[in-house]
Amino acid sequence: MPIFIHLANLVFEKNILEAKYFGGCEQFRIDWNIACSEVHQEDDELFSLSAMNID
Numbered sequence: 158m159p160i161f162i163h164l165a166n167l168v169f170e171k172n173i174l175e176a177k178y179f180g181g182c183e184q185f186r187i188d189w190n191i192a193c194s195e196v197h198q199e200d201d202e203l204f205s206l207s208a209m210n211i212d
Contacts, residue, residue, distance in 0.1 A: 165207065168205045189204075189206060
């Protein structure tokens with residue numbers, strides 16, 4: 158599944174989050190509510206946090 162581009166995206170590689178984020182990818186999903194979000198996305202290799210502007 159692709160990650161769609163919004164006005165502002167912050168993209169993370171999952172392998173980096175797994176190594177550096179406390180709790181890994183699973184905790185990142187919980188902290189940023191990825192599963193229930195309409196704009197935050199993930200695919201097999203990436204997470205994307207999206208917003209309507211940079212602020």
